[in-house]
Amino acid sequence: MSTGFSNDYSGAAEALRDFYIRSHRTLDKLMAGEGASLARNKMLGHIERNSPVRAADLATAFGFAPRTITEAIDALERDGLVQRTGDISDRRVKHIALTAAGKEVLRASEPVKKTFIDGLFAALEEEEIATLTRVLGKLNGRLAELEESYSAQAASAATAAGAMDEPAGKRGRRKD
Numbered sequence: 359m360s361t362g363f364s365n366d367y368s369g370a371a372e373a374l375r376d377f378y379i380r381s382h383r384t385l386d387k388l389m390a391g392e393g394a395s396l397a398r399n400k401m402l403g404h405i406e407r408n409s410p411v412r413a414a415d416l417a418t419a420f421g422f423a424p425r426t427i428t429e430a431i432d433a434l435e436r437d438g439l440v441q442r443t444g445d446i447s448d449r450r451v452k453h454i455a456l457t458a459a460g461k462e463v464l465r466a467s468e469p470v471k472k473t474f475i476d477g478l479f480a481a482l483e484e485e486e487i488a489t490l491t492r493v494l495g496k497l498n499g500r501l502a503e504l505e506e507s508y509s510a511q512a513a514s515a516a517t518a519a520g521a522m523d524e525p526a527g528k529r530g531r532r533k534d
Contacts, residue, residue: 385474394467398439401430402456402464405440410453439463 386395394402404419405411417427431454434440439460445451456464479487 381478385471388470388474389467392466392470393437393463394470396471397430398434399464399467399471401434402439402460403468405454406456406461406464410443410455412451412453416454434460 389395413427417424440454441457442452
């Protein structure tokens with residue numbers, strides 16, 4: 359759909375979105391045979407590389423809300439792929455580590471992922487892969503700038519909204 363603007367990026371944005379969704383769905387279908395999905399594979403891989411981890415570590419690494427991570431860990435634990443163990447120095451902390459079954463699912467799903475990626479990128483010449491890598495790196499850099507800018511704007515708006523909620527006569531007054 360064209361907006362009539364001279365810089366209409368909708369075609370590129372749609373193509374990027376469609377590629378992401380189709381490749382994700384296809385890879386999920388392939389990995390399902392190994393008891394995994396792309397999301398599970400990423401989480402299991404992160405846990406294996408950084409084990410033991412806390413739910414807070416996973417939330418930070420993946421940028422998800424703590425509740426979302428808790429639900430994902432619950433599902434992995436229910437399927438016997440991870441286990442939670444208490445921290446002896448802080449009973450509030452639970453460490454998450456892969457079980458033998460979790461290691462096996464990760465071991466079995468990694469070659470599926472690699473074969474899929476190799477097959478997908480076989481459509482491109484090395485120069486095209488280098489260009490794609492450079493362009494996506496540039497877009498990711500710009501995205502990081504925008505995220506930072508939008509976060510700063512949201513924080514400023516929240517601060518301004520909080521100041522506007524204060525009664526005028528109370529601003530600047532100290533409580534004794």
